[in-house]
Amino acid sequence: MIRVLLVDDHAMLRAGFRAILCTQPDIEVVGEAATGAEGVELAARLQPDVITMDVQMPDMDGIEATRRIVADPAVTAAVAIVTTFDRDEYLFHALDAGAGGFLLKNAGPEELITAVRALAAGDGILAPEVTRRVLSRFCATPVAEAQERTTPARAHVLAEPLTDRESEVLALMADARSNAEIARGLFIGEATVKTHVSRVLQKLGARDRVQAIVLAHRHGLTR
Template identity: 80%
Template sequence: MIRVLLVDDHAMLRAGFRTILDTQPDIEVIAEAATGAEGVELAVRLQPDVITMDVQMPDMDGIEATRRIVAEPAVAAPIAIVTTFDRDDYLFQALEAGASGFLLKNAGPEELISAVRALASGEGILAPEVTRRVLARFTASAAPVADSVGSAPGKAAGRAPAAGGVLIEPLTEREQDVLTLMADARSNAEIASALFIGEATVKTHVSRILQKLGARDRVQAVVFAHRHGLS
C-alpha cells in the first residue's frame, strides 16, 4: 500500500485528490495538510511513502516545505510539486529544493495516479509541458564531461562530480545508454525494449547509475546528465 500525504491549502482540491487516489487498491491517502508547516510536521510524524505539495500556501510555501522535508533524515518520501502555475521559477526552485516531480493541476486523474506509483517505485516525474524546458535549460548550460564519466575510445575513464558534489565511479557503456534514455523521459519498460534487455536488468542499471551519480532519484540523474552533456 502506497501511503500518501496531501499538502494543499485548498480543501476542495485535496478532497478531489483523495477521491481519485483512494479509489486505487494500492494507494491510501493517510493525511492532509493545509499549510507548508503542517505538511512538514505530518511528514516527520507519519512517514508517508509519497507527498504531493502545492506551492503557494499560507505560513510556509511548498518550496520551503519541500526543502525542510528533504533535509529531515527520518523522512524518505519523494515529493511531487503539484501546482496551477506553469512557471519556470517554481519548477527549477522545486527541483533544487529536492522535489522528485513536478505536475500541473490540469493533469488528468490517471496522470496523478501514475505519478504517485512512479514516485513510490523510485522514479522521478515531470509534466510533459515542462520536460522540454528542463532539458533545454540544462543542455544550454551543459559543460561536457562525458570523457570523465565513461570511457571514450582510446581514452581512460576518470571521475566527475556527482549531483551532490561527490566523486563518482565511471559509468559503463550500457549505463550511459540507459542514462541517455532516462533523459529522454523513457520508462523502464521502454528502455528495456529499446536496448533489448529485461526490465529487471534496467532497474539494476538505474540503481547503479543513481548510486554512481550520488542522485536521489531519476529526476536528479536526468538533470545531471543534461548539465554535463551526457545526453
Template identity: 70%
Template sequence: MSAVRVLLVDDHAVMRAGFRMILESQEGIVVVGEAATGIEAVTAAARLSPDVICMDVQMPDMDGLEATRRIVADPAVAASVVIVTTFDRDDYLFQALAAGASGFLLKNAGPEELIAAVRVAAAGDALLAPAVTRRVIERFAAGATPPEPAAAPAPPPIDLTEREAEVLRLLAQARSNAEIAQELYIGEATVKTHVSNVLQKLGARDRVAAVVFAHRHGLA
C-alpha cells in the first residue's frame, strides 16, 4: 500500500518539526511538505496532492479555517483536513466542521492521537478528540447548532433504508464501526458498507458531516 502523504500547516517551525518527527517515525506515513500560512497551505495542497493536511487555526495572512474552506472546495484536491489547534473553542470547532474539516484535535493530545487522526482521515473517516466529541453531542442535545455554511443545507433524505437510518443514528452518537457492529449484531465490513451508502445518500464528505447533517435535520 502507498504511504499516507501528509502536509503540515503551522506558523511555528518548532511545532511542524515535532509533528514531522512523530509522523515519520511511523511506517506508512510520509510528510511531503510544510506551510506556515493559510495561503501557503492552499498553494501547497494543490501542488503536492497530500492525503491528509494537519491544519493550525491562527496563522498570518489567512487562518486555517478559511484555508480549509478553500481546500475542501477545490475539486482538484482530495485531501482530508484535520484541524490541530491549541485553542479548545466551540466557535473554532463548529466553524471547522462547517468548513469541511474531517477532524479536530488539540495540540496537547498525545503522539498516538495525532498518528491515529492522520490514519483515520486518510481512510476517509473522521476523528474528533474525545472531549470535543462529547461537547458536540451535548451541544446538539441542548438544541445548539453549528454555524451554517455559506450554502443552505440540502433537504433531509427520504431514501435511507431502515438499517441505514439505524447506522446514522449511531454515527450521531459518535460510535465507532466496531461499536455499531456490536450494537446491530452485524460485521464491521457490513457497517462500512452501510456508512458508505449513508454518506453517499446524504451527500456528506465524511462521518463528521453526516453527524452534523443528522442533528440538523432531526435524523438522530
C-alpha cells in the first residue's frame, strides 16, 4: 500500500486529491496538512511514502518544507511539488530542495495517480510542460567544457566507474523509462533493475532519479 500525505492550504483541493487517490486499491491517503510547517511535522510522524506539496502556503512555503523533509534522515518520503504556477523559480528551487517530482494542478487524475506510483517506486516525475526547460537549464554546457569531454573528464562526477549494465540502465532512466520498462528492455528482473538504479545513484552521488538524469546529461554520461 502506498501511503500519501497531502500538503496544501486549500481544503477543497486536498479533498479533490483525496477523492482521486482513494479510488485506487494500492493508494491510501494517511494525512493532510494545511501549512508547510504542519507538513514537516506530519511527514516525520506519519512516515508516508509520497508527499504532494503545494508551494504557496502560510507560515512556511512548500520549497522550504520540502528542503526540511528531504534533510531529515528519519523521513524517506518522496516529495512531489504540485502547483498552479508554472514558474521557473518554483521548478528549479523545488529540484534544488530535493523534490522528486514537479506537477501542475491542471494535470488530469491519471497523471496524479501515475506520479504517486512512480515516486513510490523510486522514479522521478516531471510534468511534460517543464521537462524541456529542466534539460535546457541543467544540461547546458559551456563550449570550453564541451571540448574537454574526454573519458577522464567525465569520470570526475563518479565515485567509481559505471559498469556496462549500469550505463545501459542510466541511459534508459534518462529516456524516462520506469523500472518495469527498463526490465523489459534489458530482459532482466525488476529487482535487478532496482539494484542497478541504486548503484547508479550511489556512484553519481544523486539523491534521486531526477538528479541522476540531470547529472548524466550535464556530464556527458549519456546521450
